[in-house]
Amino acid sequence: MELQQLRYVIAVAETNNFTRAAERCRVVQSALSHQIAGLERELGARLFERTSRRVRLTPAGEAFLPAARECLEAADRARAEVAAASGEVRGRLAVGAIPTVAAVNLPVALRDYRRRYPRVQITLASAGSEDLIERVRRGDVDVAFLGLPPRAEPKGVQSRRLGGGELVAVVTQDHHLTENEVDLRSLEDEPFIDFRVGAAGRAQSDEAFAAAGVQREVPFEVSSAEFMVDLVRQGLGVGMLPAAYAPRFSDLRMIRLRDAPTRVEHLIWDSRPTPAATAFLELIRADHEG
The missing domain is CATH 1.10.10.10 (Winged helix-like DNA-binding domain superfamily/Winged helix DNA-binding domain)
Structure with missing residues:
Protein backbone atom coordinates (compact mmCIF):
# COMPACT_ATOMS: atom_id res chain seq x y z
CA MET A 1 0.00 0.00 0.00
CA SER A 86 15.85 21.37 10.33
CA GLY A 87 14.66 24.90 11.00
CA GLU A 88 12.09 25.12 8.18
CA VAL A 89 8.37 25.56 8.79
CA ARG A 90 6.16 24.16 6.07
CA GLY A 91 2.97 22.16 5.66
CA ARG A 92 -0.57 23.43 5.98
CA LEU A 93 -2.25 25.90 8.33
CA ALA A 94 -6.05 26.06 8.56
CA VAL A 95 -7.25 29.18 10.36
CA GLY A 96 -10.82 29.85 11.46
CA ALA A 97 -12.29 33.15 12.62
CA ILE A 98 -15.54 34.82 13.49
CA PRO A 99 -16.25 37.65 11.01
CA THR A 100 -16.08 40.31 13.75
CA VAL A 101 -12.68 39.42 15.25
CA ALA A 102 -11.16 42.66 16.57
CA ALA A 103 -8.58 41.79 19.23
CA VAL A 104 -6.10 40.89 16.48
CA ASN A 105 -5.63 42.43 13.04
CA LEU A 106 -6.03 39.08 11.35
CA PRO A 107 -5.36 40.16 7.73
CA VAL A 108 -2.06 41.73 8.81
CA ALA A 109 -1.17 38.66 10.88
CA LEU A 110 -1.81 36.36 7.93
CA ARG A 111 0.27 38.62 5.67
CA ASP A 112 3.19 38.62 8.12
CA TYR A 113 2.97 34.87 8.59
CA ARG A 114 2.94 34.23 4.85
CA ARG A 115 6.00 36.42 4.37
CA ARG A 116 7.84 34.67 7.18
CA TYR A 117 6.82 31.12 6.24
CA PRO A 118 6.23 31.06 2.47
CA ARG A 119 6.23 27.26 2.26
CA VAL A 120 3.13 26.93 4.46
CA GLN A 121 -0.17 26.60 2.62
CA ILE A 122 -2.70 28.79 4.46
CA THR A 123 -6.47 28.50 4.36
CA LEU A 124 -9.01 30.66 6.17
CA ALA A 125 -12.62 29.81 7.07
CA SER A 126 -15.18 32.16 8.57
CA ALA A 127 -17.83 30.70 10.89
CA GLY A 128 -19.55 31.07 14.24
CA SER A 129 -17.74 30.39 17.49
CA GLU A 130 -19.52 27.10 18.26
CA ASP A 131 -18.79 25.74 14.80
CA LEU A 132 -15.13 26.73 15.04
CA ILE A 133 -14.69 25.02 18.40
CA GLU A 134 -16.04 21.80 16.90
CA ARG A 135 -13.80 22.12 13.82
CA VAL A 136 -10.71 22.51 16.00
CA ARG A 137 -11.77 19.48 18.07
CA ARG A 138 -12.11 17.43 14.87
CA GLY A 139 -8.77 18.64 13.54
CA ASP A 140 -10.31 20.34 10.49
CA VAL A 141 -9.02 23.74 11.70
CA ASP A 142 -5.66 24.27 13.41
CA VAL A 143 -6.28 27.59 15.17
CA ALA A 144 -9.36 29.79 15.50
CA PHE A 145 -10.48 33.14 16.84
CA LEU A 146 -13.73 33.22 18.82
CA GLY A 147 -15.98 35.68 20.58
CA LEU A 148 -17.84 34.38 23.65
CA PRO A 149 -19.90 35.79 26.53
CA PRO A 150 -17.69 36.76 29.51
CA ARG A 151 -18.48 33.70 31.62
CA ALA A 152 -18.13 31.17 28.79
CA GLU A 153 -14.96 29.21 28.09
CA PRO A 154 -14.20 27.07 25.02
CA LYS A 155 -14.23 23.40 26.01
CA GLY A 156 -12.17 20.52 24.65
CA VAL A 157 -9.46 22.75 23.16
CA GLN A 158 -6.44 24.75 24.25
CA SER A 159 -7.18 28.46 24.55
CA ARG A 160 -6.03 31.86 25.68
CA ARG A 161 -7.96 35.09 26.13
CA LEU A 162 -7.04 37.87 23.75
CA GLY A 163 -9.13 40.57 25.36
CA GLY A 164 -12.65 41.79 25.83
CA GLY A 165 -14.79 44.59 24.57
CA GLU A 166 -18.23 46.12 24.67
CA LEU A 167 -20.97 45.98 22.08
CA VAL A 168 -22.66 49.05 20.68
CA ALA A 169 -26.02 49.58 19.03
CA VAL A 170 -25.86 50.49 15.33
CA VAL A 171 -28.66 52.41 13.62
CA THR A 172 -29.23 54.51 10.53
CA GLN A 173 -28.05 58.11 10.56
CA ASP A 174 -31.67 59.36 10.64
CA HIS A 175 -32.82 57.02 13.43
CA HIS A 176 -35.24 58.65 15.89
CA LEU A 177 -32.87 57.96 18.82
CA THR A 178 -30.62 61.02 18.79
CA GLU A 179 -28.58 60.36 21.93
CA ASN A 180 -25.01 59.11 21.55
CA GLU A 181 -25.23 57.07 24.75
CA VAL A 182 -28.24 55.34 26.32
CA ASP A 183 -29.01 52.41 28.59
CA LEU A 184 -30.57 49.15 27.43
CA ARG A 185 -33.98 50.09 28.80
CA SER A 186 -34.09 52.94 26.28
CA LEU A 187 -34.06 50.31 23.53
CA GLU A 188 -36.87 48.21 24.98
CA ASP A 189 -39.39 49.09 22.27
CA GLU A 190 -36.97 48.83 19.33
CA PRO A 191 -37.01 45.91 16.88
CA PHE A 192 -33.63 44.17 16.79
CA ILE A 193 -31.55 42.41 14.19
CA ASP A 194 -29.35 39.79 15.83
CA PHE A 195 -27.84 36.34 15.45
CA ARG A 196 -29.87 33.19 15.92
CA VAL A 197 -30.87 32.04 19.40
CA GLY A 198 -28.12 29.88 20.92
CA ALA A 199 -25.27 31.45 18.96
CA ALA A 200 -22.48 33.00 21.03
CA GLY A 201 -22.97 36.31 19.27
CA ARG A 202 -26.61 36.34 20.39
CA ALA A 203 -26.00 35.06 23.92
CA GLN A 204 -23.87 38.03 24.97
CA SER A 205 -26.69 40.44 24.07
CA ASP A 206 -29.45 38.29 25.55
CA GLU A 207 -27.58 38.00 28.85
CA ALA A 208 -27.09 41.75 29.10
CA PHE A 209 -30.75 42.54 28.38
CA ALA A 210 -31.88 39.89 30.87
CA ALA A 211 -29.57 41.35 33.54
CA ALA A 212 -31.08 44.79 32.87
CA GLY A 213 -34.60 43.35 33.21
CA VAL A 214 -35.43 44.32 29.65
CA GLN A 215 -37.43 42.21 27.20
CA ARG A 216 -36.73 42.88 23.54
CA GLU A 217 -38.11 41.67 20.25
CA VAL A 218 -35.76 40.16 17.63
CA PRO A 219 -37.85 39.74 14.47
CA PHE A 220 -34.79 39.43 12.23
CA GLU A 221 -32.23 36.69 12.87
CA VAL A 222 -29.10 36.58 10.70
CA SER A 223 -26.03 34.41 10.29
CA SER A 224 -23.46 37.14 9.54
CA ALA A 225 -22.56 40.65 10.65
CA GLU A 226 -22.65 41.82 7.03
CA PHE A 227 -26.27 40.73 6.62
CA MET A 228 -27.12 42.39 9.92
CA VAL A 229 -25.65 45.66 8.64
CA ASP A 230 -27.55 45.37 5.37
CA LEU A 231 -30.84 45.11 7.27
CA VAL A 232 -29.91 47.96 9.60
CA ARG A 233 -29.26 50.14 6.54
CA GLN A 234 -32.85 49.54 5.46
CA GLY A 235 -34.15 50.83 8.78
CA LEU A 236 -35.53 47.43 9.81
CA GLY A 237 -34.11 47.52 13.33
CA VAL A 238 -31.20 48.02 15.68
CA GLY A 239 -28.06 45.91 15.32
CA MET A 240 -25.53 44.97 17.99
CA LEU A 241 -21.85 44.87 17.04
CA PRO A 242 -18.50 45.00 18.86
CA ALA A 243 -17.40 48.59 19.46
CA ALA A 244 -14.03 47.86 17.82
CA TYR A 245 -15.70 46.46 14.69
CA ALA A 246 -18.65 48.80 14.13
CA PRO A 247 -16.70 51.92 13.00
CA ARG A 248 -15.89 50.31 9.64
CA PHE A 249 -19.53 50.97 8.66
CA SER A 250 -19.24 54.74 8.41
CA ASP A 251 -22.73 55.19 6.99
CA LEU A 252 -24.26 53.91 10.23
CA ARG A 253 -24.40 55.62 13.61
CA MET A 254 -23.09 54.01 16.78
CA ILE A 255 -24.93 54.41 20.08
CA ARG A 256 -22.86 53.54 23.13
CA LEU A 257 -24.56 51.70 25.97
CA ARG A 258 -24.03 52.45 29.65
CA ASP A 259 -24.86 48.82 30.55
CA ALA A 260 -23.43 47.36 27.35
CA PRO A 261 -23.21 43.66 26.53
CA THR A 262 -19.61 42.47 26.53
CA ARG A 263 -17.72 39.65 24.89
CA VAL A 264 -14.30 38.06 25.25
CA GLU A 265 -12.22 37.01 22.27
CA HIS A 266 -10.30 33.74 22.49
CA LEU A 267 -7.60 32.08 20.42
CA ILE A 268 -8.00 28.30 20.42
CA TRP A 269 -5.97 25.39 19.07
CA ASP A 270 -5.54 21.63 19.27
CA SER A 271 -3.56 20.01 22.09
CA ARG A 272 -0.93 18.83 19.58
CA PRO A 273 -0.35 21.76 17.22
CA THR A 274 1.61 21.18 14.03
CA PRO A 275 4.85 23.11 13.48
CA ALA A 276 2.94 25.49 11.19
CA ALA A 277 0.28 26.07 13.86
CA THR A 278 2.91 26.51 16.59
CA ALA A 279 4.65 29.17 14.49
CA PHE A 280 1.34 31.00 14.00
CA LEU A 281 0.55 30.88 17.72
CA GLU A 282 3.98 32.32 18.50
CA LEU A 283 3.47 35.12 15.97
CA ILE A 284 0.07 36.05 17.45
CA ARG A 285 1.48 35.93 20.97
CA ALA A 286 4.39 38.19 20.07
CA ASP A 287 2.17 40.67 18.23
CA HIS A 288 -0.49 40.72 20.93
CA GLU A 289 1.90 41.05 23.85
CA GLY A 290 4.07 43.52 21.99
Whole structure:
Protein backbone atom coordinates (compact mmCIF):
# COMPACT_ATOMS: atom_id res chain seq x y z
CA MET A 1 0.00 0.00 0.00
CA GLU A 2 1.46 3.34 -1.10
CA LEU A 3 0.58 6.89 -0.17
CA GLN A 4 -0.09 7.73 -3.80
CA GLN A 5 -2.74 5.02 -3.93
CA LEU A 6 -4.43 6.58 -0.92
CA ARG A 7 -4.41 9.98 -2.63
CA TYR A 8 -6.05 8.46 -5.70
CA VAL A 9 -8.78 6.80 -3.62
CA ILE A 10 -9.56 10.05 -1.83
CA ALA A 11 -9.66 11.98 -5.11
CA VAL A 12 -12.12 9.54 -6.66
CA ALA A 13 -14.26 9.53 -3.51
CA GLU A 14 -14.42 13.34 -3.49
CA THR A 15 -15.12 13.77 -7.21
CA ASN A 16 -17.19 10.61 -7.81
CA ASN A 17 -15.42 10.41 -11.14
CA PHE A 18 -12.20 8.73 -12.29
CA THR A 19 -11.54 11.28 -15.02
CA ARG A 20 -11.86 14.30 -12.72
CA ALA A 21 -9.81 12.52 -10.04
CA ALA A 22 -7.03 11.88 -12.53
CA GLU A 23 -7.08 15.54 -13.59
CA ARG A 24 -6.84 16.63 -9.95
CA CYS A 25 -3.92 14.26 -9.33
CA ARG A 26 -2.29 15.21 -12.66
CA VAL A 27 -1.99 11.67 -13.96
CA VAL A 28 -3.56 9.85 -16.87
CA GLN A 29 -6.77 8.04 -15.98
CA SER A 30 -5.41 4.62 -16.89
CA ALA A 31 -2.57 4.99 -14.37
CA LEU A 32 -4.94 6.07 -11.62
CA SER A 33 -7.35 3.21 -12.35
CA HIS A 34 -4.47 0.73 -12.42
CA GLN A 35 -3.19 1.88 -9.02
CA ILE A 36 -6.64 1.68 -7.41
CA ALA A 37 -7.23 -1.77 -8.92
CA GLY A 38 -3.93 -2.91 -7.47
CA LEU A 39 -4.88 -1.60 -4.05
CA GLU A 40 -8.24 -3.37 -4.24
CA ARG A 41 -6.47 -6.65 -5.04
CA GLU A 42 -4.17 -6.13 -2.08
CA LEU A 43 -7.09 -5.41 0.23
CA GLY A 44 -9.23 -8.19 -1.19
CA ALA A 45 -12.21 -5.88 -1.55
CA ARG A 46 -13.73 -3.48 -4.05
CA LEU A 47 -13.58 0.14 -2.92
CA PHE A 48 -15.80 1.60 -5.65
CA GLU A 49 -18.90 0.59 -7.54
CA ARG A 50 -18.54 1.67 -11.15
CA THR A 51 -21.47 2.17 -13.52
CA SER A 52 -21.78 4.01 -16.80
CA ARG A 53 -23.25 7.01 -14.97
CA ARG A 54 -21.45 7.30 -11.66
CA VAL A 55 -18.84 6.03 -9.25
CA ARG A 56 -19.58 5.56 -5.57
CA LEU A 57 -17.91 4.02 -2.56
CA THR A 58 -18.74 0.47 -1.53
CA PRO A 59 -19.22 -0.30 2.19
CA ALA A 60 -15.57 -1.38 2.20
CA GLY A 61 -14.63 1.92 0.59
CA GLU A 62 -16.63 3.86 3.18
CA ALA A 63 -14.72 2.06 5.92
CA PHE A 64 -11.36 2.59 4.20
CA LEU A 65 -11.70 6.31 3.44
CA PRO A 66 -11.30 7.78 6.97
CA ALA A 67 -8.24 5.64 7.61
CA ALA A 68 -6.75 6.70 4.27
CA ARG A 69 -7.19 10.36 5.18
CA GLU A 70 -5.59 9.77 8.59
CA CYS A 71 -2.59 8.08 6.96
CA LEU A 72 -2.04 10.99 4.58
CA GLU A 73 -2.42 13.52 7.38
CA ALA A 74 0.09 11.59 9.47
CA ALA A 75 2.53 11.50 6.56
CA ASP A 76 2.12 15.24 5.98
CA ARG A 77 2.70 15.90 9.66
CA ALA A 78 5.81 13.70 9.66
CA ARG A 79 7.26 15.70 6.77
CA ALA A 80 6.46 18.96 8.54
CA GLU A 81 8.05 17.76 11.79
CA VAL A 82 11.24 16.75 9.99
CA ALA A 83 11.38 20.09 8.21
CA ALA A 84 10.81 21.93 11.50
CA ALA A 85 13.67 20.00 13.10
CA SER A 86 15.85 21.37 10.33
CA GLY A 87 14.66 24.90 11.00
CA GLU A 88 12.09 25.12 8.18
CA VAL A 89 8.37 25.56 8.79
CA ARG A 90 6.16 24.16 6.07
CA GLY A 91 2.97 22.16 5.66
CA ARG A 92 -0.57 23.43 5.98
CA LEU A 93 -2.25 25.90 8.33
CA ALA A 94 -6.05 26.06 8.56
CA VAL A 95 -7.25 29.18 10.36
CA GLY A 96 -10.82 29.85 11.46
CA ALA A 97 -12.29 33.15 12.62
CA ILE A 98 -15.54 34.82 13.49
CA PRO A 99 -16.25 37.65 11.01
CA THR A 100 -16.08 40.31 13.75
CA VAL A 101 -12.68 39.42 15.25
CA ALA A 102 -11.16 42.66 16.57
CA ALA A 103 -8.58 41.79 19.23
CA VAL A 104 -6.10 40.89 16.48
CA ASN A 105 -5.63 42.43 13.04
CA LEU A 106 -6.03 39.08 11.35
CA PRO A 107 -5.36 40.16 7.73
CA VAL A 108 -2.06 41.73 8.81
CA ALA A 109 -1.17 38.66 10.88
CA LEU A 110 -1.81 36.36 7.93
CA ARG A 111 0.27 38.62 5.67
CA ASP A 112 3.19 38.62 8.12
CA TYR A 113 2.97 34.87 8.59
CA ARG A 114 2.94 34.23 4.85
CA ARG A 115 6.00 36.42 4.37
CA ARG A 116 7.84 34.67 7.18
CA TYR A 117 6.82 31.12 6.24
CA PRO A 118 6.23 31.06 2.47
CA ARG A 119 6.23 27.26 2.26
CA VAL A 120 3.13 26.93 4.46
CA GLN A 121 -0.17 26.60 2.62
CA ILE A 122 -2.70 28.79 4.46
CA THR A 123 -6.47 28.50 4.36
CA LEU A 124 -9.01 30.66 6.17
CA ALA A 125 -12.62 29.81 7.07
CA SER A 126 -15.18 32.16 8.57
CA ALA A 127 -17.83 30.70 10.89
CA GLY A 128 -19.55 31.07 14.24
CA SER A 129 -17.74 30.39 17.49
CA GLU A 130 -19.52 27.10 18.26
CA ASP A 131 -18.79 25.74 14.80
CA LEU A 132 -15.13 26.73 15.04
CA ILE A 133 -14.69 25.02 18.40
CA GLU A 134 -16.04 21.80 16.90
CA ARG A 135 -13.80 22.12 13.82
CA VAL A 136 -10.71 22.51 16.00
CA ARG A 137 -11.77 19.48 18.07
CA ARG A 138 -12.11 17.43 14.87
CA GLY A 139 -8.77 18.64 13.54
CA ASP A 140 -10.31 20.34 10.49
CA VAL A 141 -9.02 23.74 11.70
CA ASP A 142 -5.66 24.27 13.41
CA VAL A 143 -6.28 27.59 15.17
CA ALA A 144 -9.36 29.79 15.50
CA PHE A 145 -10.48 33.14 16.84
CA LEU A 146 -13.73 33.22 18.82
CA GLY A 147 -15.98 35.68 20.58
CA LEU A 148 -17.84 34.38 23.65
CA PRO A 149 -19.90 35.79 26.53
CA PRO A 150 -17.69 36.76 29.51
CA ARG A 151 -18.48 33.70 31.62
CA ALA A 152 -18.13 31.17 28.79
CA GLU A 153 -14.96 29.21 28.09
CA PRO A 154 -14.20 27.07 25.02
CA LYS A 155 -14.23 23.40 26.01
CA GLY A 156 -12.17 20.52 24.65
CA VAL A 157 -9.46 22.75 23.16
CA GLN A 158 -6.44 24.75 24.25
CA SER A 159 -7.18 28.46 24.55
CA ARG A 160 -6.03 31.86 25.68
CA ARG A 161 -7.96 35.09 26.13
CA LEU A 162 -7.04 37.87 23.75
CA GLY A 163 -9.13 40.57 25.36
CA GLY A 164 -12.65 41.79 25.83
CA GLY A 165 -14.79 44.59 24.57
CA GLU A 166 -18.23 46.12 24.67
CA LEU A 167 -20.97 45.98 22.08
CA VAL A 168 -22.66 49.05 20.68
CA ALA A 169 -26.02 49.58 19.03
CA VAL A 170 -25.86 50.49 15.33
CA VAL A 171 -28.66 52.41 13.62
CA THR A 172 -29.23 54.51 10.53
CA GLN A 173 -28.05 58.11 10.56
CA ASP A 174 -31.67 59.36 10.64
CA HIS A 175 -32.82 57.02 13.43
CA HIS A 176 -35.24 58.65 15.89
CA LEU A 177 -32.87 57.96 18.82
CA THR A 178 -30.62 61.02 18.79
CA GLU A 179 -28.58 60.36 21.93
CA ASN A 180 -25.01 59.11 21.55
CA GLU A 181 -25.23 57.07 24.75
CA VAL A 182 -28.24 55.34 26.32
CA ASP A 183 -29.01 52.41 28.59
CA LEU A 184 -30.57 49.15 27.43
CA ARG A 185 -33.98 50.09 28.80
CA SER A 186 -34.09 52.94 26.28
CA LEU A 187 -34.06 50.31 23.53
CA GLU A 188 -36.87 48.21 24.98
CA ASP A 189 -39.39 49.09 22.27
CA GLU A 190 -36.97 48.83 19.33
CA PRO A 191 -37.01 45.91 16.88
CA PHE A 192 -33.63 44.17 16.79
CA ILE A 193 -31.55 42.41 14.19
CA ASP A 194 -29.35 39.79 15.83
CA PHE A 195 -27.84 36.34 15.45
CA ARG A 196 -29.87 33.19 15.92
CA VAL A 197 -30.87 32.04 19.40
CA GLY A 198 -28.12 29.88 20.92
CA ALA A 199 -25.27 31.45 18.96
CA ALA A 200 -22.48 33.00 21.03
CA GLY A 201 -22.97 36.31 19.27
CA ARG A 202 -26.61 36.34 20.39
CA ALA A 203 -26.00 35.06 23.92
CA GLN A 204 -23.87 38.03 24.97
CA SER A 205 -26.69 40.44 24.07
CA ASP A 206 -29.45 38.29 25.55
CA GLU A 207 -27.58 38.00 28.85
CA ALA A 208 -27.09 41.75 29.10
CA PHE A 209 -30.75 42.54 28.38
CA ALA A 210 -31.88 39.89 30.87
CA ALA A 211 -29.57 41.35 33.54
CA ALA A 212 -31.08 44.79 32.87
CA GLY A 213 -34.60 43.35 33.21
CA VAL A 214 -35.43 44.32 29.65
CA GLN A 215 -37.43 42.21 27.20
CA ARG A 216 -36.73 42.88 23.54
CA GLU A 217 -38.11 41.67 20.25
CA VAL A 218 -35.76 40.16 17.63
CA PRO A 219 -37.85 39.74 14.47
CA PHE A 220 -34.79 39.43 12.23
CA GLU A 221 -32.23 36.69 12.87
CA VAL A 222 -29.10 36.58 10.70
CA SER A 223 -26.03 34.41 10.29
CA SER A 224 -23.46 37.14 9.54
CA ALA A 225 -22.56 40.65 10.65
CA GLU A 226 -22.65 41.82 7.03
CA PHE A 227 -26.27 40.73 6.62
CA MET A 228 -27.12 42.39 9.92
CA VAL A 229 -25.65 45.66 8.64
CA ASP A 230 -27.55 45.37 5.37
CA LEU A 231 -30.84 45.11 7.27
CA VAL A 232 -29.91 47.96 9.60
CA ARG A 233 -29.26 50.14 6.54
CA GLN A 234 -32.85 49.54 5.46
CA GLY A 235 -34.15 50.83 8.78
CA LEU A 236 -35.53 47.43 9.81
CA GLY A 237 -34.11 47.52 13.33
CA VAL A 238 -31.20 48.02 15.68
CA GLY A 239 -28.06 45.91 15.32
CA MET A 240 -25.53 44.97 17.99
CA LEU A 241 -21.85 44.87 17.04
CA PRO A 242 -18.50 45.00 18.86
CA ALA A 243 -17.40 48.59 19.46
CA ALA A 244 -14.03 47.86 17.82
CA TYR A 245 -15.70 46.46 14.69
CA ALA A 246 -18.65 48.80 14.13
CA PRO A 247 -16.70 51.92 13.00
CA ARG A 248 -15.89 50.31 9.64
CA PHE A 249 -19.53 50.97 8.66
CA SER A 250 -19.24 54.74 8.41
CA ASP A 251 -22.73 55.19 6.99
CA LEU A 252 -24.26 53.91 10.23
CA ARG A 253 -24.40 55.62 13.61
CA MET A 254 -23.09 54.01 16.78
CA ILE A 255 -24.93 54.41 20.08
CA ARG A 256 -22.86 53.54 23.13
CA LEU A 257 -24.56 51.70 25.97
CA ARG A 258 -24.03 52.45 29.65
CA ASP A 259 -24.86 48.82 30.55
CA ALA A 260 -23.43 47.36 27.35
CA PRO A 261 -23.21 43.66 26.53
CA THR A 262 -19.61 42.47 26.53
CA ARG A 263 -17.72 39.65 24.89
CA VAL A 264 -14.30 38.06 25.25
CA GLU A 265 -12.22 37.01 22.27
CA HIS A 266 -10.30 33.74 22.49
CA LEU A 267 -7.60 32.08 20.42
CA ILE A 268 -8.00 28.30 20.42
CA TRP A 269 -5.97 25.39 19.07
CA ASP A 270 -5.54 21.63 19.27
CA SER A 271 -3.56 20.01 22.09
CA ARG A 272 -0.93 18.83 19.58
CA PRO A 273 -0.35 21.76 17.22
CA THR A 274 1.61 21.18 14.03
CA PRO A 275 4.85 23.11 13.48
CA ALA A 276 2.94 25.49 11.19
CA ALA A 277 0.28 26.07 13.86
CA THR A 278 2.91 26.51 16.59
CA ALA A 279 4.65 29.17 14.49
CA PHE A 280 1.34 31.00 14.00
CA LEU A 281 0.55 30.88 17.72
CA GLU A 282 3.98 32.32 18.50
CA LEU A 283 3.47 35.12 15.97
CA ILE A 284 0.07 36.05 17.45
CA ARG A 285 1.48 35.93 20.97
CA ALA A 286 4.39 38.19 20.07
CA ASP A 287 2.17 40.67 18.23
CA HIS A 288 -0.49 40.72 20.93
CA GLU A 289 1.90 41.05 23.85
CA GLY A 290 4.07 43.52 21.99
